[in-house]
Amino acid sequence: MLRTTRALVTSAVLFSGCTIETIKYRERPVDDAGAASMDAASTDGGGRDAGERDAATADAAADGGLDEDAGPCGVCAAGRSCEPVGGSCVDCVTDAHCLSRGTPACSAAFQCVACVSDGNCTRFTDTLACHMGECAECSATNDAACGTNVCDVRRGVCTSLPERSAGACSPCVSDDQCRTGTSCVVMRAALDVGGDAELGAFCLPLPSGGTCSNPYGPTSSMLPAVGTDTPVAVCRPVRSCQALADLGVVCASDSDCGATGFADGSCRAGRCTTFCNADPQCLVGWTCPASGPDVGLCVPP
Secondary structure: OEEEEEEEEEEEEEEOOEEEEEEEEEEEEEEHHHHHHHHHHHOOOOOOOHHHHHHHHHHHHHHHOEEOOOHHHOOEEOOOEEEOOOOEEEOOOOHHHOOOOOOOEEOOOOOEEOOOOHHHHOOOOOOOEEEOOEEEOOOOOOOHHHOOEEEEOOOOEEEEEEOOOEOOOOEOOOHHHEOOOEEEEEEEOOHHHOOOOEEEEEEEEOOEOOEOOOOOOOOOEEEEEOOOOOEEEEOOOOOOHHHHHOOOOEOOOHHHOOOOOOOOEEEEOOEEEEEOOOHHHOOOOOEOOOOOOOOOEOEOO
């Protein structure tokens, strides 16, 4: 079917020294396809032509930080992504949309949350390990970035401490730092000398055949592994590693012996000692008297 459209024709008429425009229209035939094409090109359905529409979108993106490629969601604000199934703007659709190492994983609710595995951290080239919900340099299960040194598994950073370099009752930041036959666990003070306060993490010997030898005997204790809190059977000193290290050291008062701030050592005859319940809790050759002035204290030979 043919339709007609008007073509604008102007002619000039000279009248009394002035030029007057005379507007004439000439109708010409146009088929339906051509008319539809002209209509679509001239407006966007809201009274604006295509050029105006594109300009408005570009201005909105520049002024308001909008994402022009929002798909079925329309236009999403900067930092938001289009979830195509529901057709709504969300925090994320994939992990790649989560830009913070603290919340690197995209949840089923399309929100950026803590990581649950190293796979959530692969795009952060310098922090590839999932450590306590955040992407970090290393973790208790991934210390590849540290080479032959160990990872501080509480902080998620590599250290300059070599593997297997710490002996029994030495401070530690990772199980890999402890020598064979020991494990890095968190020690807390005995209830009568400091409540439940933490003493720190130390490499403690593993029991042999279920028993512990001097000065950690005779039985083992379950203590949390550093970084994972998994219970581990270890041989621990009755008070603290510092109290054991100070045995025999010259002292002027009880405060010179044992861990600072804890009543876990005693000064006797100018030498440090520590508390005990049985001989296996003292150094080999030392005794734990059951009576007398030094009862409950390790006494040198």
